[in-house]
Amino acid sequence: MRDRLRRYFLEQPRPAAVFQVAPSYFAALKTGEEAEITSDDYVYFPVPTGLVEAQLNQKNIVQPGLLQDLVGKAWRKFRPRGHSVTLILPEMSARVFIFHLESNSLSPAEQVQFIEWRLAHQLSRSLDQVRYSYQTFNAGGERKVLVVCTGQEVAGEYEALFQEHKLKPGKLTIPSLSVLNLIARSGALAGDFLLVDADLDYLSLIGVLDGAPYLYRQKQLWPDNESNRAAILKETENTVHFIEDKARKKLAAVYLRSNLENPVWLLTEMEKLLGLEVKEVMSEKQFLAPLIGGQ
Template identity: 30%
Template sequence: MEKKIKKGLEKLHLSDNKIACLIPELSLKAFVFSFDSLPSSREQRERIIRFRVKKQIPLLPDDARFSFDRLSSNSSAKIFVAVARASIIQEYEDLFSKLHLKVRAIGVPTLSLYYLLNKEEERDLLLINIEEDSLSLIAGLNSEVAVYRLKQFIPGSLTNLSGLQKVENIVKEVENTVNFVEDKEKKKVNSFRLRLGLLEPEEEMFSQLKEKLSLPAKGIEAGLTSKLGLREKMILSPLVGQIL
């Protein structure tokens, strides 16, 4: 990985050594919490959020580090919380330190993708992020993040299955999530936004997913206006969302 990053840096000609880092979603736990209100003191907020996290993760590691984003909400204080072990984050910080880079911000890829969306035009949707090892989903209802889910793929499962089997497995998870969201939130999902973050391009998979999903779907790259190619937009879109 270090060699690949170094090679990429040579092409970028960065003028600053500060970077944003998106760590794999399987390396962390993430939750969406709603509160009637939150105290203005950061210390008190963190204490309340930690209490909510411990209800979800009773055996919370002592070295757990928290990152939380306050999401726009009309009716309550809504927080997206990411929890990761300090040792995992340190691995990434050490890697970039060797390359004379300083990690300024650490983010969650799927949440960063959500920042790319036009919330006024796409008020009730499900964002689908397909990686080599996982499927992540964010439901946005009334232009607010309502639900986050993460499904780990069995190692090698996408590689060993036929193209159609891959699509059917993903569609099943997506439709289950839609049913869960609509039952929980009492509101309909109207469309899908889709990203294929796979190392090997699978254009046919994208077409099959659009065909088999029960609602209209379009790629996340549709909202990017940069001169990058389609493949680059698919791969880099989470990072673009993080730095916007």
């Protein structure tokens, strides 16, 4: 099961560093073989409200110069070998879909045609203005495809932040997929589980059955307050019930990555509400989880 998830999301060359741009913060991690991450290996900078507006179809960055300065500051601190970087976009600047393929015997060209036909029905703009990547996989005897997409203009403006410093953005991804990578890499996967990824501006829920993605939900949250934490609990409860009712399977566990205040409270309340084991993805410095998973 772990190897299957690795094939979907982890077969990428290791970059020199991983950068994340979010509406409320900028973070980066120097990659390496060291088992322990120290404060010399990462940066975390809060950014002013309104500097980054996570949107799929419109430009996101209001003042690129401020973010370019942070990229340069992080790079001077890390001084890594190589110039390739992985870039984690804001979660709500992208969309994730899981489609059932019409046939198990589609050629690569036919798969692309099918994916673009489905995307055209999901998105409100020309596919000429969309950048997407996909991975096919088998799930319960069916052939499915996971598609991640964002606007060409959106991807281009984030890449430009790094090209200014002669860095080479390779893989573009999103936080929730990177957190899923981290879980897969840890070898601690339950067979059927739900990942709850709650950050300052979004909630993403990824259902995994028999080691394959089953459901993907993304919801915008802002700001971190009591009503949003209640909404996280309700969305999680509804999603668990939906998966268990539709798939007729009991989930083994919930994995929780929370970058909100008081994550222990959220974990405790979630366990009481769901009657399931809830496992923290990281107990400290949870903002590092997407960066580690993005390596």
